[in-house]
Amino acid sequence: MRTYAILSILIATLGLLSCNSSQSGQHTRPKINPKAEFVSLEGRVIGPVIKTEEEWKTELDAMEFHVLRQAGTERAFSGKYWDHHEEGTYSCRACELPLFESDKKFDSGTGWPSFSDEYMRGNVVQVSDNSYGMMRIEVNCARCGGHLGHVFNDGPEPTGLRYCINSVSLKFLEAKRN
Numbered sequence: 001m002r003t004y005a006i007l008s009i010l011i012a013t014l015g016l017l018s019c020n021s022s023q024s025g026q027h028t029r030p031k032i033n034p035k036a037e038f039v040s041l042e043g044r045v046i047g048p049v050i051k052t053e054e055e056w057k058t059e060l061d062a063m064e065f066h067v068l069r070q071a072g073t074e075r076a077f078s079g080k081y082w083d084h085h086e087e088g089t090y091s092c093r094a095c096e097l098p099l100f101e102s103d104k105k106f107d108s109g110t111g112w113p114s115f116s117d118e119y120m121r122g123n124v125v126q127v128s129d130n131s132y133g134m135m136r137i138e139v140n141c142a143r144c145g146g147h148l149g150h151v152f153n154d155g156p157e158p159t160g161l162r163y164c165i166n167s168v169s170l171k172f173l174e175a176k177r178n
């Protein structure tokens with residue numbers, strides 16, 4: 001009985017510690033490859049965008065910084081794009097790398113813009129995320145390391161994927177790629 005009590009306290013303490021670390025805002029952004037090359041929406045070859053958190057803070061508004069740089073999440077049904085149906089491309093809010101397209105967007109009912117595929121392989125990078133006691137796959141912009149959301153495997157065919165993305169991480173552009 002005593003062992004059980006001590007164990008319970010230990011587990012509770014560990015739980016508190018892990019909660020604190022995931023809610024502290026000290027989220028480590030993925031490393032950017034300084035030699036990586038990407039293609040802009042206009043077809044130009046563009047390099048990575050590497051900035052300090054201080055620099056990002058001056059360029060992004062408070063909510064954009066919280067989501068893109070600290071892996072925050074906007075409230076469901078509160079963003080600009082969950083119910084947005086125009087044709088075009090969704091680029092990264094921070095660096096303008098094209099990430100998703102309207103023809104892969106679907107209504108998931110979650111209150112966040114949801115896509116079944118990426119614009120181009122390599123533009124979105126995946127990192128495992130164990131915060132909040134859940135095993136999830138976080139998705140980030142490969143050019144600037146900005147947090148976008150998560151990807152789940154309960155999406156529509158043919159990919160079966162559901163990219164659940166924060167509107168605040170995206171910038172919609174009506175121009176479509178050729």
Ligand SMILES: [Zn+2]
Pocket residue numbers: 092093094095096097141142143144145146
């Ligand atoms: Zn970006």
